[in-house]
Amino acid sequence: MLQSPLRPPLIEGNKTYRSITSDILNPMMNKAGKYWYLGMTISGLAMLFGVFMIFWTVWQGIGTWGENRTVGWAFEITTFVWWIGIGHAGTFISAILLLFRQKWRNSINRSAEAMTIFAVICAALFPLIHLGRPLLTFFIFPYPNTRGLWVNFNSPLVWDVFAISTYFTISLVFWYVGLIPDIGTVRDKIKKGLKKNIYNFLSFGWKGSARDWHRHEVTSIMLAAIATPLVLSVHSIVSMDFASSIIPGWHTTIFPPYFVAGAIFSGFAMVQTLLIITRKAMGLEDFITPSHIENMNKILIATGSIVALAYMTEMFMAWYSGVEYEHYAFMNRATGPYWWAYLIMITCNVVSSQLLWIKKLRTSLAFTFFLSIVINIGMWFERFVIIVTSLHRDYLTSSWTMYKPTIVEFGLLIGTLGIFFTAFLLFIRIFPVISISEVKSVLKISGEKQHKKDLSHEK
Amino acid sequence: MRNRNYISIFFDDEVPLLQAVRKLRESNEIITDVLSPFPVHGLDEALSIKRSRIPVVGFIFGAIGAILAFGFQAWVFTVSYPLIIGGKPFFAAPAFIPITLEVTVLFAGLSMVAAMLIRSKLKPDIRFVPVDKRITDDRFVILVEAADAKTTLMRVKSVLSGIQTIEIR
Numbered sequence: 206m207l208q209s210p211l212r213p214p215l216i217e218g219n220k221t222y223r224s225i226t227s228d229i230l231n232p233m234m235n236k237a238g239k240y241w242y243l244g245m246t247i248s249g250l251a252m253l254f255g256v257f258m259i260f261w262t263v264w265q266g267i268g269t270w271g272e273n274r275t276v277g278w279a280f281e282i283t284t285f286v287w288w289i290g291i292g293h294a295g296t297f298i299s300a301i302l303l304l305f306r307q308k309w310r311n312s313i314n315r316s317a318e319a320m321t322i323f324a325v326i327c328a329a330l331f332p333l334i335h336l337g338r339p340l341l342t343f344f345i346f347p348y349p350n351t352r353g354l355w356v357n358f359n360s361p362l363v364w365d366v367f368a369i370s371t372y373f374t375i376s377l378v379f380w381y382v383g384l385i386p387d388i389g390t391v392r393d394k395i396k397k398g399l400k401k402n403i404y405n406f407l408s409f410g411w412k413g414s415a416r417d418w419h420r421h422e423v424t425s426i427m428l429a430a431i432a433t434p435l436v437l438s439v440h441s442i443v444s445m446d447f448a449s450s451i452i453p454g455w456h457t458t459i460f461p462p463y464f465v466a467g468a469i470f471s472g473f474a475m476v477q478t479l480l481i482i483t484r485k486a487m488g489l490e491d492f493i494t495p496s497h498i499e500n501m502n503k504i505l506i507a508t509g510s511i512v513a514l515a516y517m518t519e520m521f522m523a524w525y526s527g528v529e530y531e532h533y534a535f536m537n538r539a540t541g542p543y544w545w546a547y548l549i550m551i552t553c554n555v556v557s558s559q560l561l562w563i564k565k566l567r568t569s570l571a572f573t574f575f576l577s578i579v580i581n582i583g584m585w586f587e588r589f590v591i592i593v594t595s596l597h598r599d600y601l602t603s604s605w606t607m608y609k610p611t612i613v614e615f616g617l618l619i620g621t622l623g624i625f626f627t628a629f630l631l632f633i634r635i636f637p638v639i640s641i642s643e644v645k646s647v648l649k650i651s652g653e654k655q656h657k658k659d660l661s662h663e664k
Numbered sequence: 665m666r667n668r669n670y671i672s673i674f675f676d677d678e679v680p681l682l683q684a685v686r687k688l689r690e691s692n693e694i695i696t697d698v699l700s701p702f703p704v705h706g707l708d709e710a711l712s713i714k715r716s717r718i719p720v721v722g723f724i725f726g727a728i729g730a731i732l733a734f735g736f737q738a739w740v741f742t743v744s745y746p747l748i749i750g751g752k753p754f755f756a757a758p759a760f761i762p763i764t765l766e767v768t769v770l771f772a773g774l775s776m777v778a779a780m781l782i783r784s785k786l787k788p789d790i791r792f793v794p795v796d797k798r799i800t801d802d803r804f805v806i807l808v809e810a811a812d813a814k815t816t817l818m819r820v821k822s823v824l825s826g827i828q829t830i831e832i833r
Binding site for chain 2: 226407445649
């Protein structure tokens with residue numbers, strides 16, 4: 206395959222197949238460092254706090270939250286949409302970039318897919334808690350019952366149940382199919398003992414046969430092909446939870462593409478946060494190079510600009526529609542009592558992502574890390590602004606009110622962050638954090654050695 | 665030497681592996697299997713592996729999922745328990761599309777993975793022993809069928825004389 210000499214190599218350092226295996230597996234199989242234990246302690250404590258707050262909510266009821274009659278849906282749905290959005294970058298990397306043959310995805314797809322799975326788990330917790338009676342969760346599935354009733358298939362909330370459970374299942378299966386050959390590598394590295402048996406069990410007896418590889422590749426590309434419409438549908442359906450209502454500020458046709466772009470935007474920000482830490486902590490600088498980070502920053506510019514365009518379109522449409530309520534809803538968003546949240550949203554999402562046009566900032570790891578956290582905060586506020594500002598001043602001025610979250614609600618957010626990071630930290634100790642076989646398959650095409658050879662041919 | 669019905673040729677790179685596969689096939693040796701740590705580009709053509717029909721499985725099951733999902737929703741809202749929701753018709757086809765899409769994807773995805781596992785005979789097996797421990801690391805292996813190990817070994821060695829192999833046994 207021809208490779209542009211202008212592009213930096215995908216894998217740095219003079220690697221061989223053997224050194225790729227050991228470079229990726231050693232940090233995983235060696236004893237964990239003290240920073241890992243520190244991370245586990247912090248995220249474990251956050252998780253415990255969250256679990257207690259979930260328990261408190263279920264025990265006391267949702268009266269422990271700050272919701273009131275006017276704003277009946279706020280912090281939890283905000284966090285739910287935020288988590289679902291974060292998951293989207295993983296599928297974007299693993300499926301859409303695979304279809305577009307973007308080879309640079311090979312060293313980041315595994316961790317991004319893991320992120321998707323953990324983010325969807327965090328998101329799926331919220332509808333459960335929302336129900337108030339988690340034991341009755343099965344009510345949301347259509348099952349034959351003595352009342353002869355079914356769920357309402359015309360409701361986006363029911364579509365959500367199907368979308369998210371399918372999304373979770375397919376992401377999990379896709380991730381595991383990709384993991385099978387690498388679990389085989391781990392199995393063959395371990396000498397004996399219980400650990401060996403467990404990995405042997407998990408590797409499904411992978412032997413690396415040419416026919417198996419062929420089927421494996423066909424299955425992966427087909428899963429990517431069907432996961433692509435899936436991921437676009439999931440956030441579209443989430444947006445329809447709002448768009449199909451008649452609340453001013455929600456009732457717009459722009460919502461599905463706007464939400465999908467926002468989801469990929471926030472997801473890539475989270476991937477940046479995780480990968481910049483992971484490459485440093487696990488010593489994977491040769492595989493996740495600054496050019497990977499830069500590529501993802503370019504996606505952040507693209508999706509960030511789409512989000513900015515959507516904000517402007519919303520404002521324009523509110524004015525152009527001539528609908529008084531729409532007009533008021535958007536004026537209230539920008540200049541009403543929640544102006545500060547709107548300002549955070551604009552600063553963190555629109556202004557900050559445009560800074561990435563500057564090459565120096567785009568290639569700086571420290572800046573990217575800082576920016577990725579800023580964007581994640583901004584995207585949380587985007588959902589908060591959309592949800593709370595549209596609700597808190599409704600058609601009757603007598604019911605206008607303010608919404609203030611309680612400590613219990615903050616606990617749920619902190620708790621899911623704890624669950625997310627605990628799961629990710631466990632993942633990097635249990636499975637190879639980079640897809641070993643996929644990295645090997647690009648070594649000859651775009652490893653540093655090959656790259657130098659290409660360059661010398663040019664001269 | 666043990667009496668076996670195949671001999672293994674070891675390589676540490678995919679370029680000699682591909683050369684060897686072509687040469688062995690030219691000299692009419694039967695290649696039982698080729699094992700590698702990653703999918704080798706061009707190996708499918710060299711071994712003339714037919715394109716897998718897993719996408720067909722996915723299509724069939726996806727179609728079944730689509731029909732089931734759409735049919736079920738239509739049945740629920742027209743036959744089993746018709747409800748007027750927002751003054752809309754009972755058979756509100758556009759509203760059934762999202763769930764139909766999701767179930768289609770679910771059926772297609774799971775069926776293709778199941779097909780891959782079944783066809784490749786992959787299943788959790790605690791007693792599995794690999795041919796060589798380094799195949800998942802950096803070894804490429806060709807397994808050649810050998811009715812008579814000794815003569816085949818001699819033949820293979822002469823066929824592959826110019827190619828860089830690690831070990832033939």
